[in-house]
Amino acid sequence: MTGISRQWRVRREATVLKWAVAAGFAVFAAVLREDVRGMLLCAGGALLFAGFALRDTLAPVRLAADDHGVTVVTGLASRLQVPWTQITHIRVARHARYGLRWDMLEVETKDGLHLFSSHELGVPCDTVADELFQFRWR
Numbered sequence: 001m002t003g004i005s006r007q008w009r010v011r012r013e014a015t016v017l018k019w020a021v022a023a024g025f026a027v028f029a030a031v032l033r034e035d036v037r038g039m040l041l042c043a044g045g046a047l048l049f050a051g052f053a054l055r056d057t058l059a060p061v062r063l064a065a066d067d068h069g070v071t072v073v074t075g076l077a078s079r080l081q082v083p084w085t086q087i088t089h090i091r092v093a094r095h096a097r098y099g100l101r102w103d104m105l106e107v108e109t110k111d112g113l114h115l116f117s118s119h120e121l122g123v124p125c126d127t128v129a130d131e132l133f134q135f136r137w138r
Helices: 012-031 036-058 125-136
Strands: 006-009 061-065 069-074 078-083 087-097 100-109 113-117
Touching (some): 012 036, 100 125
Antiparallel strands (some): 061 069, 069 078, 087 100
């Protein structure tokens, strides 16, 4: 990944919070060891949040761009380099449900679709889309 001009990453505070929540669930699981159902629910919550936090720790940079294309994280921590010629669309999809609103950055390639939330990118999706367009048309 040499020559990267711009990176977008998960905010460090969000990763720390996920680890803290996982630890809290683990403590509750230990306290509730006599209540099997409660212990299993808390242990499951601990594993879930630990998995999210582990991904944030192993691959904090979710999207990077340079003059040659973009690099996206796939799976737990694998990276895929996509040249600009393979990218068919870049757009921000706006969603609303149950009184909540959120945006997703969609990077569509000839082989698939890569989705990013503003939480993953650390900045609003509109900002990232604008910067990607600037890279693409240099």
